[in-house]
Amino acid sequence: MDATRLTERLAALAHPARLEIVLHLARTDGCGCGDVVDTLPLAQSTVSQHLKVLLEADLITxxxxxxxxxxxxxxxxxxxxxxxxxxxxDQCCVGACCGGKSNRLD
Amino acid sequence: MDATRLTERLAALAHPARLEIVLHLARTDGCGCGDVVDTLPLAQSTVSQHLKVLLEADLITxxxxxxxxxxxxxxxxxxxxxxxxxxxxDQCCVGACCGGKSNRLD
DNA sequence: ATCGTTTATCGGCGATATACGATGAATTCG
DNA sequence: CGAATTCATCGTATATCGCCGATAAACGAT
Incomplete structure (x- = not known):
């Protein structure tokens, strides 16, 4: 996954409604657009758009x-x-840095 | 960290320039605004704004x-x-789901 | 064939994000 | 003191986002 793909996925997750959708899908092993609409105070067309964004980011199927x-x-x-x-x-300057903390040496 | 805080941090990371800044800071144990400007094709004022966004998300100090x-x-x-x-x-529907995969049972 | 259900897409509007140059503040150097 | 350095902030132009209603498309049921 390159940086562009990563930012795309982060952007997809960086919206309250879409994060909520992800959480809902995590809880309910798959559901339709209508089910999601019922859980959010948004119009069906809006939810459909959010699903599309998540789909394009490959975060959902x-x-x-x-x-x-x-x-x-x-x-x-x-x-x-x-x-x-x-x-x-982890990559963060191996050794003591970034506030004096060492890196995951456990 | 609540959902709002999480989306704020995700949004801060979801920009190519800001992700690059984060990577740069991870590599170079702290540096100034000018150093970051040298690594990006952006104006100083723009970089300063990006740093502010990351700062407000508490992702950098x-x-x-x-x-x-x-x-x-x-x-x-x-x-x-x-x-x-x-x-x-992990929360994703404990049991076989989401494409038939089981949950981190290792 | 027509209707109802479900979902995707379009057009548009307001809000937000991103970029820049200019300017100002704080500090250091000459 | 005056000049240079470093950085933050302001104002502004443009682009993108997020939302909605309306409409289209797909399909099962009657």
Whole structure:
């Protein structure tokens, strides 16, 4: 995952509604757009847009089914973001620095 | 860290220039605004604004010194974001779900 | 074929973000 | 003192975001 992809994913997560959607999908093993609409004080078109953003960032998956489609959290993608941030922390000037703290030497 | 704080930090990280700044600070154990300006194709005032955003998100620290001030990465804050995302992944419907994968049972 | 349900897309508006140059404040150097 | 350095802030122009209502598209049910 390059820097551009990372910022795209971070941007996708950096919105209260979208973060809420991610949390909802994490709790409910996949649901449709309508289900998400019911949990948020937003119009259906707005939710659809948010889902699209998350989809383009590959943070969720989409399965077209009838009568309802299913959106699911892409755990791997979310985990990749988490680990990328972790890598930055680890990379942080090995040795005593950044406020005098040592690096994960446990 | 509540959801609002998390989205604020994610938003701060979700910009190419600011992510670059964070990476730079991670590599160079603290430096001034001017040093950052030298590494980016942006005006000094723009960089200063980006630093302010990162500062408000508490992702970096600022020590006013002369002749140069010093910005440093706040490792704990960045780590907190990483772990928060990790927690969402872990929370993801305990059991087989989300693409049929099991949850970190190692 | 028509209707109802579900979802995606379009157009537009207000708000926010991003960029820059200019300016000011604080400090150091000559 | 005056000049230079470093950085923050202001004002402003432009672009993007976020939201909505309206509409289109897809499809199952009647």
């Amino acid at each position: 989409h399965e077209r089914k009838r009568p309802r489609s299913t959106y699911r959290l892409n755990r791997d993608a979310l985990l990749a973001v988490s680990e990328h941030l972790n890598a930055i922390v | 600022h020590e006013r010194k002369r002749p140069r001030s010093t910005y440093r990465l706040n490792r704990d804050a960045l780590l907190a974001v990483s772990e928060h995302l990790n927690a969402i992944v």
